[in-house]
Amino acid sequence: MQHSVNTVFDKIISGDIPVEPVFENDDVLAFNDMNPQAPVHVLVIPKKRSSRFSELSSKPVEETGRFFAAVSAAASSLGLDSPGYRIVVNNGSDGGQEVEYLHAHILGGRQLKWPPG
Numbered sequence: 168m169q170h171s172v173n174t175v176f177d178k179i180i181s182g183d184i185p186v187e188p189v190f191e192n193d194d195v196l197a198f199n200d201m202n203p204q205a206p207v208h209v210l211v212i213p214k215k216r217s218s219r220f221s222e223l224s225s226k227p228v229e230e231t232g233r234f235f236a237a238v239s240a241a242a243s244s245l246g247l248d249s250p251g252y253r254i255v256v257n258n259g260s261d262g263g264q265e266v267e268y269l270h271a272h273i274l275g276g277r278q279l280k281w282p283p284g
C-alpha cells in the first residue's frame with residue numbers, strides 16, 4: 168500500500184485543488200509554481216503517482232521515460248529550448264523535497280547560477 172497519498176499534488180491530480188495547466192498530456196500535468204524562483208517556474212507531475220525520484224529505479228522504465236519526455240515537451244511548449252532552462256528534481260530531506268509526490272521543476276527566463284545552494 169502506498170503512503171502519503173493525500174499530498175497537495177494528489178489533490179491537484181484528483182481535481183480537488185484546481186490549477187491552470189500550462190501543459191498536459193496523457194502522462195503529466197504541468198502548472199505554475201505558487202512560489203516562483205524564476206520568471207518561468209513550472210512544476211510537472213506524473214498522473215500516475217510516485218512519491219519521489221528514488222522510487223523510479225524500481226518502476227517500469229517506460230513510465231520514467233514518458234515522464235521525462237513530457238517534461239522536455241513541456242519546456243519546449245513554454246518556449247525555453249533556445250534560451251535554455253534547468254530541470255530540478257528534489258529528492259528527500261537533504262534534497263529539499265517538501266511535497267512527497269514526484270515532481271520536476273522547470274526553471275527558466277533568466278540566467279541561472281551554478282552551483283545551486
Ligand code: AMP
Nearest residue numbers: 175199200201202210257263264265266
Ligand atoms: P519541492 O521542495 O521540490 O518539494 O517543491 C515543492 C514545490 O511545490 C514548491 O516550489 C512550492 O512552491 C510548490 N507548491 C506547493 N503547493 C503548490 C500549489 N498548490 N500550487 C503550486 N505550487 C505549489
